[in-house]
Amino acid sequence: MLSKMLLGRYIPGSSIIHQLDPRAKILAVVMFMAIVFFANHWTGYGLLILFIITLTKMAGLSLRFLFNGLKLILILLLFTFFMHLFFTKGGTVLIDGGFFTIESEGVINGIYITIRLAMLVLITTIMTLTTSPLQLTDAIERICRPLKAIRVPVHEIALMMSISLRFIPTLMDETEKIIKAQSARGSTFMTGSLKSRLQALTPIFIPLFISSFKRAEELAIAMEVRGYQGEEGRTYYRVLNWQFRDTAALIMMIIFGIILWMIRQ
């Protein structure tokens, strides 16, 4: 189940979308977040869907693969749909169930809002599927650099993010080891009441917690002896390379936005 989840996963590849500068991708997604609100009737929503389908193809992904990986999100989308179905009033009454009514505005609104939300989820998923977390971190750091002027520790936050990414697999391995060790001693956290399961988790988290402190201390020493002194005087090994195609991608996004704006009613 979890292994099928696509949210936040990265799938290496060489499509044009994979090759775009991560900054271009983040900026495009931000633009798209505004653009979805331009659509206000069938043609607009149709274009949004078409746009996302094209992007999916360009990224070398299949639609079925995307939908399978986003089943959990589907529940959220259905929930949104039904909320609007029941609570948005207006237009003709389609069904009158006595204590509730379903009216035409509700149906239309439900569909529109659900499409908007679905498109937003899809475009963010396409971005994370085609961009490594490390690239995303780099891009966020560069994009947010101006925030340093108002004392936001951009470099430190980015370093924290990349170190966290680096330690996730290490901690996962360790958790697995501890679980195995505790199981061998007869701990069970797969059966029993919720309370007893939670209690069985304690001997897993406490060792994990203690070892994380030790790791943090050793890592800090390792960083210090390798001359880490914060951002000042630092050079960067990884560089982002903004190319013509990145500008082109953003211009296309802007044109798409203008079209949606012009056909709105």
Added chain:
Amino acid sequence: MIEFDNLAYSYRSGEYKALDHISLTIRQGDWVSIIGHNGSGKSTLVKILMGILEDYEGTIRVGGEVLNDENRAELRKRFAIVFQNPDNQFVGATVEDDVAFGLENNGVPREEMVRRTEAALEAVNMLSYRNHEPSRLSGGQKQRVAIASALAMAPDVLILDEATSMIDPEGRREVLDILQKIHGEGRTTLIYITHDLSEIEQSDHAVVMREGRIISKGTVEEIYQDTDALIASRLVLPFHMKVSKRLLGGEYMSYDELVKRL
């Protein structure tokens, strides 16, 4: 050249002296092993040298210059260290990022940084793994990357603090082979810390530590024959030396020589 003169140190919480008046000279280009049981003060010694611990008694001279608060940051650049746990010294999200980390900190220009990163990875035979994530490497590979990260800084002195104690015998072999190669080039001083007597064979000199003191020092031959010191420090002779002691009167010989003689 590094000279420790009457170096003493106690941790705030400790009743004992972690280091009890140690004097030791390490010559440039030598491979010096420091052997001792857990808690004998080996890590404390290097932590002081690296400037991680301060407030010690005695003096340290590096290339004749007395280590002090002003020159500590500058002198530290001459040392690089590889620690015991490969997982806790990996800063970069990929192999090459980790090797470049120290260079980034020192503001090395990017072209030079790429060149040095590649050369260092090449030296430890890990260049083809440059884009790998650390979690996908074996213990021996991780420590080789850690050595590359140290080498990229072009240190005068490379310190390994029990760098092989958490990895399998094969990884240990790989690490020792790389050190042999570095030592052969003759530029880098190696300080090799271990509690395993079978790992010191390739070093020029060895020092045995116990409870914060140096209880024996000399060539590997001399150490292997100093039975009293080895027993006192609860160190176990490597198997081939035990055989030699039993059968051939304890004369020092390497594993290969022993096989030949038998």
